[in-house]
Amino acid sequence: xxxxxxxxxxxxxxxxxxxxxxxxxxxxxxxxxxxxxxxxxxxxxxxxxxxxxxxxxxxxxxxxxxxxxxxxxxxxxxxxxxxxxxxxxxxxxxxxxxxxxxxxxxxxxxxxxxxxxxxxxxxxxxxxxxxxxxxxxxxxxxxxxxxxxxxxxxxxxxxxx
Numbered sequence: 001x002x003x004x005x006x007x008x009x010x011x012x013x014x015x016x017x018x019x020x021x022x023x024x025x026x027x028x029x030x031x032x033x034x035x036x037x038x039x040x041x042x043x044x045x046x047x048x049x050x051x052x053x054x055x056x057x058x059x060x061x062x063x064x065x066x067x068x069x070x071x072x073x074x075x076x077x078x079x080x081x082x083x084x085x086x087x088x089x090x091x092x093x094x095x096x097x098x099x100x101x102x103x104x105x106x107x108x109x110x111x112x113x114x115x116x117x118x119x120x121x122x123x124x125x126x127x128x129x130x131x132x133x134x135x136x137x138x139x140x141x142x143x144x145x146x147x148x149x150x151x152x153x154x155x156x157x158x159x160x161x
Contacts, residue, residue, distance in 0.1 A: 024114045028107040041070050046104050050093040
């Protein structure tokens, strides 16, 4: 059993790491004038061109109808292209437009050097940090699999960034 003190320390350190590592990326996201959920859609579509809205929803941890609304907004902005799936006219394969690809690439390219410098600053501690992060990811995946309702936790004021 984990002590309350350890659990509190994990939450605090998690938010400190998130703030420190995401500040640069968040600045780029703000410049793109897209919401975080919209950007998540773009990054997933870039990673899996041709993905459908139904396939995308579980990756985002939201309903198909909410995902569909995000896709519609991105399509209206000229950032997502929907292509009919030949075997199922109800489904549409999603692809980034050139404009969306440029936004996603710009965000990634500006953020990647920052993380490289952080890795360099860790020096010999990088390998143990990577091992700890792999364990953190595995633990989070396990909890999500066992407790699917934990997908969107409600944050208290002390937990928020």
